[in-house]
Amino acid sequence: MAPDVLDATFAALADPTRRAILARLREGEATVTELAAPFAMTQPGISKHLRVLERAGLISRGRDAQRRPCRLEAAPLKDAVDWLANYRSYWEESYQRLDALLGELDHEGPDAAEREIR
């Protein structure tokens, strides 16, 4: 994946309003009017956010000139989340091994860790 694509994705995700718009679009496509409704924001304000999301490839706009419904494009989002999740999943795998070890030590009794080193 090209680094500038990831940069654009992360920049687009850095804003809470844009994340809320993406969350709304997970439920299905929506017009600018519908997207503006939950926010204390004008339609031009929302449109500005939509342009950022569109440039990042996170949404696409319909061809219908009147409505131009917005649609979530999941691929860049998935790439970014996969990339971010890498650090977490490495350590989570380690900690699951630790879960198993702690389970063994706990069942062996209170002095298990002491006996471990003898």
Place this chain on the structure above:
Amino acid sequence: MTSRQEQGEGLTVRALSDTDLLLTRTFTAPRRLVFDAFTRPELLRRWHGARGWHLVVCEVDLRPGGVWRFVSRGPDGAEMGLGGVFHEVDAPGRLVHSELHDGWEEGEALVTTVFDERDGRTAMTTTVRYPSREIRDSVLRTPMERGAGEAYDRLAETLNEMTLKGELQ
């Protein structure tokens, strides 16, 4: 493979400010055991590492001013060394140490780990403080990098409010 009820709550990772990472994880065990598992080499060797990485050197001099040293070996035989010095050792509740990767002195981090026990479960809270945002973001890519190799200045802003397992998965 451990059973469901023996697993703790999953790891969360958040970025705090420009330079910190905050990790939280709950373990289904008293904190005395968890503290031991984090500080005794014979226990550390049994869990530390993933995806083919495991400890081949593990030395821990557990006292303020004491030195620790790990070497991890990866699936293709690659080795990665790291170590540091303990600043505070307050078993079983608190551990503060420096962490430094071989050949990367400018990346020295200060790691503060707190273990809180409630009802036989232990909540781990670890704060890792790096010298700069660039270094913090670089660390996120090693040693389990998948190939994205550039610096991502926006990463910190994104991470600020977004846990790594969360709304966007």
